Amino acid sequence: MARRRRIRRRRVGFAGAVVAVTAAAAFLYLDAPWHDEDAAAAGRETSRTASAPATPTPKASASPKASKSPKASKSPSASPEADESVDPASVPKSGPGTFTVARKGVSSGGGGSRYRVDVEDGIxxxxxxxxxxxxxxxxxxxxxxxxxxxxxxxxxxxSAGLVIKIGTAQTTDKLCGQYGLDTGGEVNCRGGKNVMVNLDRWQLGSPTFDGPATEYRALIINHEVGHWLGHGHETCPGPGKPAPAMMQQIKGLQGCKSNAWPYDRNGHYLGGPSVP
Structure with missing residues (x-):
């Protein structure tokens, strides 16, 4: 009888261990950082086409993967949506790879999510x-x-848990490449705590976005910060509705209207079906 009890205890202990390991594995899987598989495709395409969230954690910074804004469908220089005050030819494609940190408006205290803005020198x-x-x-x-x-x-x-870097296409490609992404000189990416913004997108906007480059900047920041907050991609919720900020709008609107913001003025989330 005593021997049976010992065997039963060992079986219960083993089963508990299996449950614990399974739970841990499930947690690690669900907690994996966001990754956009379209990043490599964006780089390949550019040769023939011109192209209530939770507090973030540092989990993605340990990952060699990253998320990005998708590829453009045609040349920004040919787009009527590009900022007419900026000559596309004047936007440099490469820079020194060094950055200057923004100092104006910084705070030594305060709560919330701490972020930093770095801009590549001479751009x-x-x-x-x-x-x-x-x-x-x-x-x-x-x-x-x-x-x-x-x-x-x-x-x-x-102390910044989020770093937004604005750099030339070449520098953005290099920095995004450190996360295993090929951004093809065209798109943005997010890896760990870093958001890398392609200067072309910052200055010229997107050919598929119905609005000026200054408004498209809001979409860049909201989309990539959304990834940093743990949001995945979404798609158009229906014809004529606002495109979600987490939609890859540069790839096409699918009947939605261009939109740079995750919420409307009444605080309603402008989302859509999740993209698997």
Whole structure:
């Protein structure tokens, strides 16, 4: 009888261990960082086409994978949606690979999500002006802050859990390549705590976005920060409806209307079906 009890206890202990291992494996799988498989495809295509969220964790920073904004369907220089105040020929394709940190408006205290803005040197974009643009986007009630439910604090040091870098196509490709992504000189990416913004997209916008480049900047930030917050891609919820900020709008709107914001002015989430 005693021997049977010992065998029974061993079986129960083994079963408990299996359950524990299975649960741990499920957690690790669900907690995997977001990754866009379309990134490599975007790089291949550019040769024939011109192309209520939770507080983020540092989990993705340990991953060699990243998320990105999708490829363009034609040349931004031919797009009527490009910012007419910027000559596409004046946007440099390469830079020194060094960055200047935005200093204006930084805070040494405050709560919320701490972020930093870095701009590549010599590319014609003032770091402080770029940081002002990003701050306005993040503070907009239609953004991920949703009228104050989440706050973002600009810093200029390594306390930032989110780093937004604006750089030339060549530099963006190099930085995104460190996460195993081929951005093909055209698109943005997000890897770990880093969001890399392609200068062409920042200055010229997208040929499929019905709005100026300044509005498209809001989509860039909201889309990539959305990935940083743990959101995956979404698709059009129906003809004539606003395209979700997490939709890859540069690949086409599928009947939706261009939209740069995750929420409307009434605080309603502008989402759509998840993309597997």
């Amino acid at each position: 014609g974009v003032d770091p402080d002006s770029a940081a002002e643009d990003v701050a306005e986007i993040l503070a907009d009630p239609r953004g991920w802050g949703k009228g104050g439910t989440r706050t973002f604090t600009l810093v200029d040091d390594d």
